[in-house]
Amino acid sequence: MLGVCYYPEHWDESRWRTDARRMRELGISFVRIGEFAWSRLEPSRGTFTFEWLDRAIDVLHGAGLKVVLGTPTATPPKWLVDECPDIIPYDEQGRPRGFGSRRHYTFSSETWWKESARIVEIVAKRYGEHSGIVGWQTDNEYGCHDTTLSWGPEDLKSFKRWLRLRYQSTDQLNEAWGSVFWSMELTSFDDVALPNLTVTEPNPATRLDFWRFHSDQVAAYDKMQCEIIRKHSPGRWITHNFMGFVSDFDHFKVGDNLDLASWDSYPIGFVEKFPFTEDERNRWAATSHPDIAPYHHDLYRAVGKGRFWVMEQQPGPVNWAPWNPVPKPGMVRLWTWEALAHGADVVSYFRWRQAPFAQEQMHAGLNLPGLDEWSPGGKEAMQVSEELATLGELPETRQAPVALVFDYQSYWSTMIQPQGKDFRYEELCFRWYEALRHLGLNVDFVRPGASLEGYPLVVVPCMTEVTEAARAELEKAEGVVVIGTRTGSRDRNFRIPENLPPGPLGALSGNRVIQVSSMRPGLADGVSGAVSGHAIRWREYLETSASVLATFDNGDPALTEKGNVLYLACWPDAGLLGQVMELSTRRAGIPTMRVPDFIRIRRRGALVFAFNYGAESWPLPEGATPLLGNAFVGPQEVAVWRA
Amino acid sequence: MLGVCYYPEHWDESRWRTDARRMRELGISFVRIGEFAWSRLEPSRGTFTFEWLDRAIDVLHGAGLKVVLGTPTATPPKWLVDECPDIIPYDEQGRPRGFGSRRHYTFSSETWWKESARIVEIVAKRYGEHSGIVGWQTDNEYGCHDTTLSWGPEDLKSFKRWLRLRYQSTDQLNEAWGSVFWSMELTSFDDVALPNLTVTEPNPATRLDFWRFHSDQVAAYDKMQCEIIRKHSPGRWITHNFMGFVSDFDHFKVGDNLDLASWDSYPIGFVEKFPFTEDERNRWAATSHPDIAPYHHDLYRAVGKGRFWVMEQQPGPVNWAPWNPVPKPGMVRLWTWEALAHGADVVSYFRWRQAPFAQEQMHAGLNLPGLDEWSPGGKEAMQVSEELATLGELPETRQAPVALVFDYQSYWSTMIQPQGKDFRYEELCFRWYEALRHLGLNVDFVRPGASLEGYPLVVVPCMTEVTEAARAELEKAEGVVVIGTRTGSRDRNFRIPENLPPGPLGALSGNRVIQVSSMRPGLADGVSGAVSGHAIRWREYLETSASVLATFDNGDPALTEKGNVLYLACWPDAGLLGQVMELSTRRAGIPTMRVPDFIRIRRRGALVFAFNYGAESWPLPEGATPLLGNAFVGPQEVAVWRA
Amino acid sequence: MLGVCYYPEHWDESRWRTDARRMRELGISFVRIGEFAWSRLEPSRGTFTFEWLDRAIDVLHGAGLKVVLGTPTATPPKWLVDECPDIIPYDEQGRPRGFGSRRHYTFSSETWWKESARIVEIVAKRYGEHSGIVGWQTDNEYGCHDTTLSWGPEDLKSFKRWLRLRYQSTDQLNEAWGSVFWSMELTSFDDVALPNLTVTEPNPATRLDFWRFHSDQVAAYDKMQCEIIRKHSPGRWITHNFMGFVSDFDHFKVGDNLDLASWDSYPIGFVEKFPFTEDERNRWAATSHPDIAPYHHDLYRAVGKGRFWVMEQQPGPVNWAPWNPVPKPGMVRLWTWEALAHGADVVSYFRWRQAPFAQEQMHAGLNLPGLDEWSPGGKEAMQVSEELATLGELPETRQAPVALVFDYQSYWSTMIQPQGKDFRYEELCFRWYEALRHLGLNVDFVRPGASLEGYPLVVVPCMTEVTEAARAELEKAEGVVVIGTRTGSRDRNFRIPENLPPGPLGALSGNRVIQVSSMRPGLADGVSGAVSGHAIRWREYLETSASVLATFDNGDPALTEKGNVLYLACWPDAGLLGQVMELSTRRAGIPTMRVPDFIRIRRRGALVFAFNYGAESWPLPEGATPLLGNAFVGPQEVAVWRA
Ligand SMILES: [Zn+2]
Ligand SMILES: [Zn+2]
Ligand SMILES: [Zn+2]
Structure with a gap:
């Protein structure tokens, strides 16, 4: 309507x-x-x-x-x-x-x-x-x-209140934030300062709490x-x-x-x-x-x-x-x-x-x-x-074959600590989504910790903190699970986990991240094996007990597999990402339909929609009888048929 | 001297x-x-x-x-x-x-x-x-x-005074500014705030008044x-x-x-x-x-x-x-x-x-x-x-064959509301001027509303508000009048005119602007017909009762003619602009003399001057006897002869 | 250790x-x-x-x-x-x-x-x-x-104190700073204002003093x-x-x-x-x-x-x-x-x-x-x-054959008054250093005014103020002295010297700088003669009584020689700089060893070290027996031998 x-x-x-x-x-x-x-x-x-x-x-x-x-x-x-x-x-x-x-x-x-x-x-x-x-x-x-x-006096006042509730004592706050570093220790909640206009960067743990505080307020x-x-x-x-x-x-x-x-x-x-x-x-x-x-x-x-x-x-x-x-x-x-x-x-x-x-x-x-x-x-x-x-009335939307786990806190965390200037959480999620859509797939977004039941494929482009609930759902997941970079790299206090990243997913993935490298735009690292292409922007150095499906140029693991869990140790370029998604959907047994990059498909109930963003026509799949539009979907045209 | x-x-x-x-x-x-x-x-x-x-x-x-x-x-x-x-x-x-x-x-x-x-x-x-x-x-x-x-306390004080004089009542001010939008209504002139440091853009009508106020003060x-x-x-x-x-x-x-x-x-x-x-x-x-x-x-x-x-x-x-x-x-x-x-x-x-x-x-x-x-x-x-x-003594300067109507307020208005990031009023005027000078012409700048008498050609690259006086002079003009984009697009209160742009020039030009498109640097729209080239940066969608001299790629009017009035519905690239100026001078019956882009000609009374900004020599026109300089004007040289 | x-x-x-x-x-x-x-x-x-x-x-x-x-x-x-x-x-x-x-x-x-x-x-x-x-x-x-x-109230207070000590009277301060310009004259040290947030640039002499003041404080x-x-x-x-x-x-x-x-x-x-x-x-x-x-x-x-x-x-x-x-x-x-x-x-x-x-x-x-x-x-x-x-124990470091005179104040002065946006003192010094290191040379940094005894080659990439001590040492220097651009261009009060730049080195170099030109990145000026290449960023116009070793395209002197003193009147590109350094070392009689741009050599006592930053191996010089490493120094490898 x-x-x-x-x-x-x-x-x-x-x-x-x-x-x-x-x-x-x-x-x-x-x-x-x-x-x-x-x-x-x-x-x-x-x-x-x-x-x-x-x-x-x-x-x-x-x-x-x-x-x-x-x-x-x-x-x-x-x-x-x-x-x-x-x-x-x-x-x-x-x-x-x-x-x-x-x-x-x-x-x-x-x-x-x-x-x-x-x-x-x-x-x-x-x-x-x-x-x-x-x-x-x-x-x-x-x-x-x-x-x-917002960074005003009212914000500071409310932030102090929020921190008092969260940490109860400054000892606990100091411990959580690692305030011993650079003598940042507080002796009273009144000591808390706004994390802006500092000489060099403020404590990322403070910034994350400041962000959580504001998010909670909204x-x-x-x-x-x-x-x-x-x-x-x-x-x-x-x-x-x-x-x-x-x-x-x-x-x-x-x-x-x-x-x-x-x-x-x-x-x-x-x-x-x-x-x-x-x-x-x-x-x-x-x-x-x-x-x-x-x-x-x-x-x-x-x-x-x-x-x-x-x-x-x-x-x-x-x-x-x-x-x-x-x-x-x-x-x-x-x-x-x-x-x-x-x-x-x-x-x-x-x-x-x-x-x-x-x-x-x-x-x-x-x-x-x-x-x-x-x-x-x-x-x-x-x-x-x-x-x-x-x-007439449109049918109900059904559960998609793919779940993409989307996590606002990962956006905040990587904004606070990009470590590589072009590590942008939303861009990463968008590119994973785009690669799935190139395969003609419906995608559901899922909140971290929500049920993953019924999804043949679950993708987690990046989830910096893996909560207990999120870990549990990922372990319960019966579909193929693809985990991306920086996942589990921080605990709830923005500290590196004791067992190193991916922290709570260490056992599930079979991996331990020893070092990470952020790469400027001119650099890339080749990947080959079951999938091939390039790592750009971000690359991890893994110790692994999983099978290695693909390696970086120096032989280090780039894509690992342990049971139903794949782990991709880099920010992939478009070619590599497409191959990872194809491999994952194959392993998940999901039928795909590769479309040109200007065409998108979406199913709603039994109806299939096609959308043409390009300048050339696109022929409907064989056997499709358009309820709306034509057998050739022209530029900026729409077609609907029953699957 | x-x-x-x-x-x-x-x-x-x-x-x-x-x-x-x-x-x-x-x-x-x-x-x-x-x-x-x-x-x-x-x-x-x-x-x-x-x-x-x-x-x-x-x-x-x-x-x-x-x-x-x-x-x-x-x-x-x-x-x-x-x-x-x-x-x-x-x-x-x-x-x-x-x-x-x-x-x-x-x-x-x-x-x-x-x-x-x-x-x-x-x-x-x-x-x-x-x-x-x-x-x-x-x-x-x-x-x-x-x-x-300036954006200080003294400025706010004076601005309030200026507004009180201009609007007499806050009702009139609210009506003029459209303050009902976003609950910006004022109940007293004391309510006026400086139009800077707002959360998102302030009201463009307020900004224009703030600019006029400062201009008046100077x-x-x-x-x-x-x-x-x-x-x-x-x-x-x-x-x-x-x-x-x-x-x-x-x-x-x-x-x-x-x-x-x-x-x-x-x-x-x-x-x-x-x-x-x-x-x-x-x-x-x-x-x-x-x-x-x-x-x-x-x-x-x-x-x-x-x-x-x-x-x-x-x-x-x-x-x-x-x-x-x-x-x-x-x-x-x-x-x-x-x-x-x-x-x-x-x-x-x-x-x-x-x-x-x-x-x-x-x-x-x-x-x-x-x-x-x-x-x-x-x-x-x-x-x-x-x-x-x-x-010896130099002769008097005579009226040029071309008048370029230059309007400071159009600069302010398009700075306040560029709508396309690279819509720069001064650049537009400069490019029109440059195209005329490539034809060896003297150009007079004319203030909006001033007499256009005696000018075979009048160009108006852009004049966002067409005052009653400006409209009257343009209607009286006997020469060819070339009107550019965004002209008449705002009334005195920075509102879109009721009859849509070009507002007061709707009847004169035969046009009504239905939509406008601003184009990023990578984009252009082809123009062909009596003139050809490309629209860049800005393009208008016209309804017209005028003759269409050239069209955009999709067949929409790009250059129209009604009586002595041409209307160019875009920001032209150099090629298109040059052709529009050539067509206009032909229609105006002005003799031109195309010069290389490093040569400029200027007449003062009976004297003709040539200036060489380039690296090659340029031969004087046949019959010219230099009073200063030589028959070949060398790099960075000057020549003067009697016409 | x-x-x-x-x-x-x-x-x-x-x-x-x-x-x-x-x-x-x-x-x-x-x-x-x-x-x-x-x-x-x-x-x-x-x-x-x-x-x-x-x-x-x-x-x-x-x-x-x-x-x-x-x-x-x-x-x-x-x-x-x-x-x-x-x-x-x-x-x-x-x-x-x-x-x-x-x-x-x-x-x-x-x-x-x-x-x-x-x-x-x-x-x-x-x-x-x-x-x-x-x-x-x-x-x-x-x-x-x-x-x-720092630009706070405490800084202003201390700066006033520092100025009072330096100038004793505001008359002397006004004279030193040229405060008569733009009516900036002060009648009391209390009148001094911080040199930030001014409408257009503050007095460069004030800024230099502000910088010296802070440096002294550290x-x-x-x-x-x-x-x-x-x-x-x-x-x-x-x-x-x-x-x-x-x-x-x-x-x-x-x-x-x-x-x-x-x-x-x-x-x-x-x-x-x-x-x-x-x-x-x-x-x-x-x-x-x-x-x-x-x-x-x-x-x-x-x-x-x-x-x-x-x-x-x-x-x-x-x-x-x-x-x-x-x-x-x-x-x-x-x-x-x-x-x-x-x-x-x-x-x-x-x-x-x-x-x-x-x-x-x-x-x-x-x-x-x-x-x-x-x-x-x-x-x-x-x-x-x-x-x-x-x-075992490493031998003592010996005096290098080359002295590079490094001057912090020249960095401040050119930051304050770049005159060409990309005139960066540290970059200039670094490039001169790099050119010397390409020749396999050890280099000593020397403070302006320190002894230059025993150096066959002294390079001064830029030294805006030439103090009496610095002049004396340069005149005493027995090695070849290479002087770069902007040297001696300011006196202690940031004024242009009365005899024009290079001021105190005018007699020594035989030069007087009449004009300077800063060039945007797209521009360059050819240099040819005993050395060739291009001037970029900065070029001086000299009057000279010295021998001219190389000229700019228009025939003006680019590299001059008077006795043991070479003067380079531009910011050289890499090609020109390399040739100037080769010519200088030849004239100084220093043995060099040109290495690929990914190899560096350094001598410590009788030991020679080679470092490979590249992707290819590099063979040790004939006769070198590695104490550490191999005869072919691999990528990221080190070799040590006795000279
Ligand atoms: Zn440190
Ligand atoms: Zn909205
Ligand atoms: Zn001036």
Whole structure:
């Protein structure tokens, strides 16, 4: 189903009725509103002006639209900031981050929690049982614009509190952090200092705790909102709209609060954000890379425990990337179908109409700036809407053959201690995902420690800390397990494990890591054997009791196998990675279907979808009868058939 | 005529007489002094030590030199900064910018206005009627070193005042800015915050007003100085020495205060400042690009309403660029002649003698460091001086066949909202200018809204806001009008016009812009038809009722024509741009003369000048008899003939 | 002999005895301890807990190890920072640099001097006459992490004091600095401002004085520590462990306080720090460039007046460079032998055992993380230890045939005023050194003004200020003297000399520099004559009375000769530099032995050492009988023979 993000407060009330009617004409079922409207709901403390929103909801609801209401906490108004300056976040350079855009609050501020609870309660009470309201969105894009971490006085205060709870005594903290090093020992929790602006790098254990602390706060803050909403709005679901490639907090923990996950899909903007090569960026500039959106669909399906929306779908060029090209014709439709193929319940476009004013005036909408005229993207949405009607209800998404274990903490840990400048956790996971998708496979993201039952293949690109739960699940796993580099390289206190990496997986993998080498971009180390290619960026020196499937140029083990467990002791280049995935799927007995690098396949129930991101046509597999599209899937085209 | 910048305070008084005599020997008529001498004129508050300046002026005047006196406001002394810390500017990072160099004041400080008025009045009273003084320079290089904008408490105070005047009520301000977006609404002018250090980008409308506010302040501050000088120095003219490629304030508005404009010509330093390609930078490193100085000459001729000087001419290597090569032999002479060809009344070298001390000790002078010996540049100046005597009085500059409409606000607007990272207004104007100069044409810069009468060709590379006056003049224009991209894309409140871009020029051009695409450096879009080449960086999607002269690869209109109005819907690469200019001049019936890319032509009255920036000789056009130079213009040579 | 850096406070006391025993097994004689242990020695003010250190020293001493004790001033504990916030340094951006790593103090703080003296005295008194203690290390790596300069209130206070002493009156200061320029004149020493955060560049003379001031402070601070130690620890020597490529203070002046110099040798980390080309970085990533460590050995031999140690030798991958590859097998052994060949008394590895916690957990040790197992580097150290025993006592180091005059102030001066962005003093010296080493020569570093007696060849790559002493020694020099660019270009007040550069060497060289040109990377100027190649980066325009041995393309002198003095008027590319060095050694009558660029030779007494950094074998010169190694020196191999 389709949805749209709408800002009634941006348009003269006289236009609302037409807007609602045209939404229905386009086939839209859901409309998200309200998430930035605080200054219109409470223009000064205690003065409430909800009447316009009452009317707006009535108009939308009256037109047959289901309303998703956002809490307005992403944009505290000026009067609140002036009254409570302690809500202001600080950047890593120690500067307060001012009013004048959005997300200008720190999760550490107690004042902010009180103010948030107050406004959420007021909104939830007023609309909680409104028949037009079917669901809620908490806040907006937690963490966007680097707003998870903050380095101000409120943050230090809360961090101390968090540490006191975690460690009970400074002795335990000193022991955990290894504070004896460089005389960093603390004698009181009051001694704790912010881990920024130090002379040289601060203790990585401190930084990891600082990151965990902030991540915990996001989840707790979200939970606070959810609890208030649940109290006042029975029977409605709650979601949050996560941003792409924002991994500063543990989305799974926020997901625990939610009924379903949602995310904001800007496939083209992300091409400039993700560390692609320049060649890739040029190639995919106007279509996006074919795994960018799917990677997130699969991630957020996991965060939503199987249920997710795209809450904001790019309907044309956006405004916030270094370059913002117009998507190729067909891409808005393709992205919509792709989200659905990956199991999205709803794809909701951002935004209904391009605003001719303020920060996002260059962000396309389904309508031209300020007008009641479909934009090119609006016309594509219309097409999807018609096709959806033809195709009928989509089947349920089934468990994929492959589980990719994704771990936010590994992102933090390797950001804190890259050891090689280009060791980027998200890039590693993305490349493993891409290699699996080249084989035509569905992939499920799995949270560390979650069950791996029923997966013929489990891949763990990197998991720095292997918790007891994670170890247990990996040992129980009956499928082939492929473990990547740096896994088990740190214990919970960011210390190297006593038995050396991979620590808790030493016995399972048969390996012990003696040394690691990070390699600058000009360097590579050849790998040959059952698989071949090159190690780049990172290489480990193993002692092994496992079988050696492939070796580095100097004869050291590169890929080992012990029982069902493969261990890859490097960051593989594309060639090596592809071969490792092929070997793993063969060993796992998973049927694969190698596709060109511009084609992607995705199964939803019995339906198979194909998506063409390239410039050439692609013939459907023999025997496939398209329910949508043609036997030759043209550039930017979609095909659906029954498997 | 020639001039020189001189600092008597830098040299022992015993040397002044020799200096003055040698200036005359070199053929210098004008000498600029005094603009950094505050600490020598008022070493502590109220203690004045003008006697040395009296004597210096007498010596110079006595030797037959005409003196241009600068007000010393670019360098407030330490005692003043200590006494009035509120004059200090703040950078965009929120840090005060300290004492120890120059331009350490903000235009927003009321204290600073008072102190400036005080010292200007004292200087103007003392020397206003001195027979040696023929003219005045206000301050020095407004805006240099990013000193137009400042982000401190005084700036916020003044900005609020400016906004109150502009908008009268916060309702009007909120409406203009679209403050409803992201709950940015203000309920009092006291709510206004500085548009820096926000979490994500601040409102572009706010930023544009902040820029306009500062630009207005520069003009008003300059006007204050001019009024004081005029009161006390009847019959003398006033100028200001503008810097090259500093466009943070509207030079035309400052020009309104002045009798003539002047600018500081550092052709080689600017090669590293302007966004040339690396190839261009290597090629022009020791000569400068052949359009750098001319572009500014033509701009400042417009700012000076027809009258301009080069107040500072680089006479050798300078000290402030990342690299500072020695100019090729002949270039100091060439630049001097080129300024004169473009209509300069006077070319004044900076500086008389290289100073062996302080910040500019690596900046060449006409004399070697600390010595009474001509530098290589000094010898070239001498040659020009002799040639000038031979050639006699130069004729008046006539109106050019081409008007280039140049708009400072478009620079600010596209800096604030580039939308494509490499959309640089000045670069666009420069490239259009360069293409016209390749056709051997004189070009006039014209201020938006000024008369276009008598111009067979008018080019508007980009004019984001088309004011009523600008629209009226463009509609009245009888010549061919070529309009470039993003023109009319914003109204006065930085909103997208209701009829979509080009807004007020929609009817005139027959176009409506539906979408825009910004393209990363690896991308381009082919254009073919009456002109061909590629769109790079920026492309618009037009609906048009005009004739389509050329299309993009997908068949969309790229160049349209309606009556005398051409509209180019992209940033053209060099090939496409050249063809558009050729087509336009043909349509305008302007005779052109295509020259190699290292040759430039300029007409002043009946005289034609040719300048050779390259490594090969260039033969004069048939029938040209050189008054200066030869039939073959050698590398770094100049030729003059009568047309 | 071999040593090791050990942190008894990092390990359970039960392990000390085993550690000591295994040190002896490996052949270690010296162990450095204590330099970061303040929080363990004085956990709160006045509470001392030295007992553990007493026991640790006893265990080590008891096992036959000689102990070097470090003063713990590099890591003031948190209680001290909280109590005395005025010890905190400020960065150039004006921000305090917080607690949480190391070196968080400014040399300008009087409080800090008092606290340092207090703790040094306590430690020196307690252990000064302990029979296990053979020597002392002051502090740790002065200047590391940009900690020489600081821009805080304490720094300004001390700088004013220093200036008052140097200049006596502001008149003299104003005259020296040329403060008349831009009205920077001061009327009181209280007027002095920090030379950071100015609007445009501050006065270079001020910056140089600020740098000298800080350099002087480092030396004086070190002297203060040395005097206290000498008082309480008779008969023990004192050293400091200098860092590589940290030139912010004058190491020679600190060396004046010391009995011997030592330095911390991280050959691989430095590959990313030094401005090598990308090709060089790739080529030498896992071996280091063959001149990086030798360059420092030769420098610190000079700083130590003939005596030096390597206090910290990298024994495997480190943690602090952008990439940290595992060294090629054999390199730890090679580096150790190379240090000895250059005259090191002791090579001490950092560290005994890799720590599984805190900032340096990725820094290799001689033992695996937390374990009693040799790391690969530990095994190589063992090999050296055995070879050392076989080879017996090494002969004395003799004076080299070449002196390279190295001048810290020239580094500061060219950093302050590069004039060409890539004019890097250290790179220039390194390249000259490299060219000499390609000829198989031993090189001595010499401090400006020190005797040059007995050197057939003296090279001065660049010496911006030529002091009276330096001039006198150069004039007395009987060998060939090769003078490079920018020499004598500034007087003691950072002014251009009255007779123009090379100032005091004008008569000696026969030259006068009229202009200088800095050239961007794309540019070069051909040189031909007795030597040929290209000038890059920097070129001077000379007037000369000397013989011209080679000219630039335009015929100007590039290399001149007057008596025994050659003057090279440019930054030479590798080809030109090699030829200049060959010509100079020929003229000096020094026998050379050209080696491939991956081979280096070094003589110590009658022994000749060869080191192979490459991938191919190299045959020993005819007649050489290896005492160590083979007739063909393999990759990463070492050979020793008697000359
Ligand atoms: Zn969004
Ligand atoms: Zn200037
Ligand atoms: Zn160290």
